[in-house]
Amino acid sequence: MSSDATPDPFAEPVAFGQRMQILRTRRGMSRSVLAGLLGKSPSWVKQVEGGRLQMPKLPVVLRIAEALRVRDLSELTGNQSTAIALFTGPGHARLPQVRTAINAFPLTTQREAPPLAHLRIRLARAWAARHSAPNHRDVIGALLPELIRDAQLAVLQADSAADRRAAQGLLSEAYSLSQFFIAYQPDASLLWRVVERGMISAQESEDPHTIGVAAWLAAQAHRDSGHAHFDAADAVNLETIRYLEPFLPDASNDVLAIAGALRFEAGYTAARRGDKGTAWRYWDTARAMADRLPADYYHPVTSFSRPVMGAHAVTVAVELHAGGESVRQAAAADTTTIPSRPRRARHRIEEARGYQLDGQGEVALAALDKAYEAAPETVRYNGYARRIVLEEAESKNPSQRRRASELAVKIGMLAA
Structure with missing residues (x-):
């Protein structure tokens, strides 16, 4: 191994400060940015990383873990007795079944796809259940495997170009619902498969609302991956805002709502960067979009509303x-x-x-x-x-x- 190889922060013995520096570097974050997120000086960060200051007390360690999006506290501390999941939650009991459905690609089958209208009703009921159930992951985790399989079949068996576009829209919606289930569970690769497939199916649907929803979720996935991915979040977000702009004068409530949700997401990312002016400017534009919606309107995916x-x-x-x-x-x-x-x-x-x-x-x-x-x-x-x-x-x-x-x-x- 060469002398300049990046050390593994999970291999012992590595001091706390070294782990902090390695994880910060992997996130593409400067000392100044981390210091700002912690309310400390860049000099303080440098001294901790260099071992001139001892490991901080737990509240500060937790804030460092939050800023660096550390999945498990032991990754930062090096102490396996502090193996506490932070930004990756526990694996849900239904995750294996959902994973199997997502990973499967039906190419030949004797099973007939349900009518598109039937599939659309089932998806609407699944979204309603997600919003109304206290244990919403358990509820949608039970529904997702069959929804995904049937939506995949609908695409495969579509008889016309119009039906295929409609089926792709429903498949994208099933992937969107899946992202809510998979988020913060210990399978990042599965999350990204869902994000990418949802975007592809949305584009194939040629439906502005479906494309907006898939982009909204993709932007969130990029942003939640850490500081180094904020530019990617902005890229997909702002490109979709530009795409939706011509539709807005005569748009449905759903399209207006997803356009507003995307504007807020741009402000959310700006706030994560510490850009106060841009964050509140996008919040203002999102509020203006919300004011165009009926008082009792509520977007079924993003919750965007007044x-x-x-x-x-x-x-x-x-x-x-x-x-x-x-x-x-x-x-x-x-x-x-x-x-x-x-x-x-x-x-x-x-x-x-x-x-x-x-x-x-x-x-x-x-x-x-x-x-x-x-x-x-x-x-x-x-x-x-x-x-x-x-x-x-x-x-x-x-x-x-x-x-x-x-x-x-x-x-x-x-x-x-």
Whole structure:
């Protein structure tokens, strides 16, 4: 092995600072960017990486893990006793069946595909179930294998070009539903297969709304892969916004909504970069799109609507690490009319992040309790929620430690 080969951060012995530097470099992140995300100086980061400062205390370690999108805390600490999943949640019991359905390619079969209208109704019911069920992964995980197989068959057996385009749109929709199930589970390669196949099927459908949904999910997958992938997220996002622009004057509500959702996603990525002006500018343009929708409209995939813009404002403020602004936006947001249980839970998690940034740990835990009531599986698979619970379990306040420990047990982080 050459002397300049990149060391493996998972091989012992490697000091904490070295692991931090290796993981930061692999993410394509500069010391200045990491320092900004942590509220530290670039000199502090350099001293930790160089071993001149000891490993920080757990709350700071967790923030480093969050910034570097570390899947398991032991990857950063080197201590296998701290093997706690952060941004990769537990593997769901239904994941193997969903994986098998996605990986299969029917080329010859004696089974007849269901009518497209029937498949469309089943997909609509699956989306409705995802929004209404507290354990939504379990529900859609049971539905997905047959939906994927039948949509694949519909494409294979289409009798006309029009039917084939329609079937490709339904297959893309099935892949979109799959991405919600697979996200934050321990199979990144499967996630990317779904993202790419969803985009290809969407393009084959030639349907603007289907293309917008697939692009929205692809942008999220790129952004959640870390700082080095933000440009890729912007590329697919902004290209799709440009593609949809000519359709907007006479667009349906669904097309208007996906165009608005894409604009917010561009702001979300800007906020992750720390670009305050761009983040809020895109939020403003997304809100203008939401105002064009009926008051009771709610997009079946993205949850884009008028009420969700308040939740989006909290997210922008949190990603900009503005604790006071996060709390102010949380107080101003009227999210009681959001019908989706997982989306309400996600908003509560964002509230919890904001309250913790503002130094209100007890209120943050209360917000996570509300998130758990809305959709337990959303909390169980969310890295931000797990990081807050771990940090508050180290609180000097006995009641906060107790409440955090109880929540850790409920979401499966610790054994009862």
